[in-house]
Amino acid sequence: MPLTPEEPQIYESVPGPRNAAGAARTPQASHTAAPVPGPRPSPRPAPPRVDSKGPSTPGRPGAPRQGNPPAPRTPAATAPAAAQIQLVPATDATAVEIADETVDKLLDEGRAPGEILLLTTGEQHPWAQHELSFGEDAYWRQLADGEDIFCAHASAIARTTHRTIVLLAVNGGTDSDAAAALPGALEKATEQLIVCGDPERLRALL
Secondary structure, X not given: OOOOOOOOOOOXXXXXXXXXXXXXXXXXOOOOOOOXXXXXXXXXXXXXXXXXXXXXXXXXXXXXXXXXXXXXXXXOOOOOOOOEEEEEXXXXXOHHHHHHHHHHHHHHOOOOHHHEEEEEOOOOOHHHHHHHOOOHHHHHHHHHHOOOOEEEEHHHHHHXXXXXXXXXXXXXXXXXXXXXXXXXXXXXXXXXXXXXXXHHHHHHHO
16 A cells, blocks of 8 residues: 555664575474484574664564554545525515515426425415415425425424525515524525525625
8 A cells, every 4th residue: 555645654674684604594303313413513693683773682583663554544524515595686575476486487497396495584485374274294294205395484494304495585574583594594405595585685694
């Protein structure tokens, strides 16, 4: 494995020079061979080895130094890209109507209905009012199904799910309500946040 610039290079120890005859070997005793009479030559001491710290003691050759293997490098986590924000001019009275027209354009461009979430800061969207008349369980089940456009009030944004495109219709409420809804709506959008409202007011809140 190639070494990275941050990792120090570690070298193994290099054996020292040997004499021409080489290091003496000690023969293993045979279980069947008869002893040879006469004096035996004393074995030669093994030549010293040299490691990175200097020569080792004769007879105790120094083992090559081995560094610890480099720790695996963990790639840095990539932060998800923030959704783009688009402002569409509208008043409190026309914000829902403008948001509906924007939804129609998105569908004409080929967006799937299940990609779109529409939030309001004032009154509930008429679709949400109608669906809530059948009970909250049936209403929220449509969000879980994810097959159609879902409309909700910004105060319930915590119960909504992430969708590709989120529209926020600023059709009422206080500046505090709108300011609280903006970061929540942006967090739910994975690709684009479209805010329908007064541009000057929205830029100040953003």
